[in-house]
């Protein structure tokens with residue numbers, strides 16, 4: 001079962017912002033970052049004022065990078081080291097203390113929001129955490145690069161190793177939009193103001209001039225009563241083609257005609273294009289009772305710490321639910337090698353219904369005496385980059401959504417699939433059902449070791465297989481029907497607190 005992140009609530013089209021960039025030439029030589037609002041005068045709409053009201057308000061605050069890329073690099077050298085963050089503005093690196101970070105999730109209390117009545121009296125003040133990669137990113141002018149290099153979102157895997165956050169030169173990223181906490185609306189009146197201030201020590205690090213550290217927004221509050229039963233709009237004739245599944249998003253049938261099976265290289269795969277599969281310690285441990293059994297549930301991440309993407313392609317054997325799998329090697333976007341690496345099989349279970357690469361990882365439970373007491377057997381996946389694990393690796397794909405090599409897991413009608421795990425990225429699966437989790441019904445209480453082995457059959461070509469096993473110490477206790485599990489931290493990382501506090505429900 002794949003863990004799915006919550007989607008960006010509001011995604012504005014990049015072209016929808018009418019900005020007049022007017023880049024100041026005085027700062028262009030070294031580069032700078034600036035907070036700005038394209039709409040300093042805003043409307044807040046309170047729908048159906050009263051106990052069932054809802055508030056429509058978007059403060060629309062952006063951070064723009066002028067003249068140079070703005071970047072914050074965060075890394076953890078080992079699981080026993082603290083986070084180390086360096087912000088680069090205009091080419092000058094500056095350390096951000098770990099105490100300012102909200103773990104891998106961004107900057108703690110980055111913005112202070114102060115609401116005032118029309119006369120100036122303060123209504124409320126709140127502090128807002130900030131993931132610098134979370135808002136909508138937009139180019140400021142046609143001369144900016146057409147795509148952002150930064151991935152969407154900050155880190156959330158407890159064993160993340162490095163992250164890159166930032167704004168490309170000539171781009172802006174929304175830092176506050178829908179979803180901010182608004183004060184008691186009965187205290188707002190009709191014309192409140194909102195001051196948005198960056199926290200002072202952060203503004204100093206980012207070299208934002210004092211005059212730019214606070215944005216002053218004038219707000220008009222509008223109260224409306226919506227119709228009780230809004231009629232469902234009838235589809236307008238002629239617009240159906242623009243709904244989901246629009247025919248113009250589906251490639252013409254002719255391009256999906258049977259592909260020739262790739263020619264296998266006669267030379268060894270190029271060393272400088274190899275991936276490196278590395279499992280992280282398992283996390284998100286819990287137990288559940290189902291029918292007459294007790295089960296150990298966990299999440300497992302295998303990431304690619306290598307020099308090139310892991311690219312596996314499947315070519316179907318006629319009408320069988322089997323594909324021959326080939327590993328392909330890329331230098332940049334150039335194909336530089338192909339090897340045959342086993343098979344892919346169609347998984348017809350309801351939550352899958354796509355093609356799985358076989359022999360990607362195995363999960364085993366070992367006891368304290370060194371015997372393997374449980375195995376989950378062969379774990380097959382549709383590989384995909386779910387977690388940004390080590391984006392400061394020299395060959396990491398910072399934003400793999402930018403590239404042409406994307407995962408396509410296919411369906412029962414597929415004759416070809418491609419599954420990709422870009423360098424720097426991990427694929428996390430949670431095991432939480434009978435058949436996926438470990439059956440611990442008859443295991444005595446005690447100390448165990450949960451082992452994840454990547455590339456267990458050694459079919460995939462990679463930089464090294466010496467780093468293909470991770471081990472997590474697991475303490476099992478409780479009574480039949482109510483078993484419990486606990487895990488000691490790994491180095492300084494209390495993964496369970498991080499995982500469950502984030503509310504990252506599987």
Ligand SMILES: [Ca+2]
Pocket residue numbers: 276277278462463464465466467468
């Ligand atoms: Ca490896």
Ligand SMILES: [Zn+2]
Pocket residue numbers: 347351352353354356381382
């Ligand atoms: Zn699947």
